[in-house]
Amino acid sequence: DADVTQTPRNRITKTGKRIMLECSQTKGHDRMYWYRQDPGLGLRLIYYSFDVKDINKGEISDGYSVSRQAQAKFSLSLESAIPNQTALYFCATSDVRDGTYNEQFFGPGTRLTVL
Amino acid sequence: AQSVTQLDSQVPVFEEAPVELRCNYSSSVSVYLFWYVQYPNQGLQLLLKYLSGSTLVKGINGFEAEFNKSQTSFHLRKPSVHISDTAEYFCAVRSNQAGTALIFGKGTTLSVSS
Numbered sequence: 003d004a005d006v007t008q009t010p011r012n013r014i015t016k017t018g019k020r021i022m023l024e025c026s027q028t029k030g031h032d033r034m035y036w037y038r039q040d041p042g043l044g045l046r047l048i049y050y051s052f053d054v055k056d057i058n059k060g061e062i063s064d065g066y067s068v069s070r071q072a073q074a075k076f077s078l079s080l081e082s083a084i085p086n087q088t089a090l091y092f093c094a095t096s097d098v099r100d101g102t103y104n105e106q107f108f109g110p111g112t113r114l115t116v117l
Numbered sequence: 118a119q120s121v122t123q124l125d126s127q128v129p130v131f132e133e134a135p136v137e138l139r140c141n142y143s144s145s146v147s148v149y150l151f152w153y154v155q156y157p158n159q160g161l162q163l164l165l166k167y168l169s170g171s172t173l174v175k176g177i178n179g180f181e182a183e184f185n186k187s188q189t190s191f192h193l194r195k196p197s198v199h200i201s202d203t204a205e206y207f208c209a210v211r212s213n214q215a216g217t218a219l220i221f222g223k224g225t226t227l228s229v230s231s
Contacts, residue, residue, distance in 0.1 A: 035218055042126070044207060044223040045161075060218065092160065094219075105151055106219055108161040 005029045006109035008093050014115045021080040023112050025093030034076035035094040035106065036060075036068060038087075045092065051076055083116045090114075119144040119210045123222035130229055132200055138193040138225045140208030150191040151209040151219065152182055161207065167191065178202070203229045 006027045015021050025034065032053050037045040037060075047060030049068040057068060065087060069077045080087055090113050094106040124139040142148060152164040165176025172184040182193045191208060208222040 037221075042223060044123075045221040047218055047220070050218045058218075061220075105163050105166055107163075108153075110160045 006093060006095055006107055008091075008109040008112045010112060011110065012113045014117065015083055016117050017084055019083050021083050021114065023078045023091055023093075023114070025076045025078070025109060027074050027093075027095045027107075027109075029095055029097075029107060030073075031095040031097040031107075032073065033096045033098075034070065035096075036066075036076070036078045037092045037094065038062070038089040039092060039111075040089050048078065048091075080114075080116075083114075085116045088114060088116045119148060119212055119217075119220050121208050121210050121220055121222035123206075123208050123225050125225050126223065127226045127228065130198055130227070132229055132231050133197045135196050136194065136198050136202075136227065138206050138208075138227065140191045140193065140222060142189050142191065142208075142210045144189075144210065144212055147213045149211045149213060150182075150184060151211075152176065152180070152191075152193050153207045153209060153221075154178075155205045155207065155224075157204070164193070164206070198227070198229045200229050200231060202227060 009024045035050040036048040039045050046062050051057050051070045067079045090111050093109040096106040120143045122141045130136050150167040153161040154164050155161050165174045167174045167184045175181045180195050205224045205226050207224050209219045211219045
């Protein structure tokens with residue numbers, strides 16, 4: 003089973019609809035992240051959370067909100083979707099062990115299309 | 118704040134040729150550096166990372182990168198590429214200070230042809 007899972011994997015929705023993307027992990031990591039990927043722009047950080055009570059805005063948080071329901075779950079919401087939020091969304095996790103920062107592990111992605 | 122510049126958006130090469138994908142970063146503090154690969158229609162997979170120690174880092178699939186602090190670079194190299202190396206490659210940086218996240222470059226598409 004995958005360590006980082008995202009649901010749904012694909013979603014088509016209409017402008018103005020509320021959408022929630024979910025991320026779950028079994029790696030036991032404290033840190034979770036949401037990125038969006040657009041062609042030619044790489045991955046841009048939307049929100050990140052270093053533990054259940056810690057939520058931080060990333061580079062492009064406008065139009066998005068998040069919820070860290072538990073250590074293993076981190077959801078991304080689009081309250082009122084708009085077409086320029088059409089993108090590939092990735093969830094990632096990481097931890098710090100023995101004072102050493104470890105790499106981020108990525109989920110398979112959610113392809114969101116807003117019509 | 119940190120930033121990453123990948124100097125080439127596309128790199129076409131022939132099979133068995135050497136390749137270098139260039140990455141420069143800016144930061145006022147010490148950093149950790151990463152290269153990720155994304156194969157078509159897949160997620161991101163870590164190729165290699167530099168945290169400390171030796172500046173030459175070896176990764177999976179025959180790739181290596183060299184951290185050059187004076188030139189603030191972390192270029193990725195492979196002496197002989199295969200068709201299967203065709204993918205998008207992302208350089209990423211994170212400061213060594215608590216409370217920060219990975220910042221990615223815009224990616225380089227490596228296209229290997231026969």
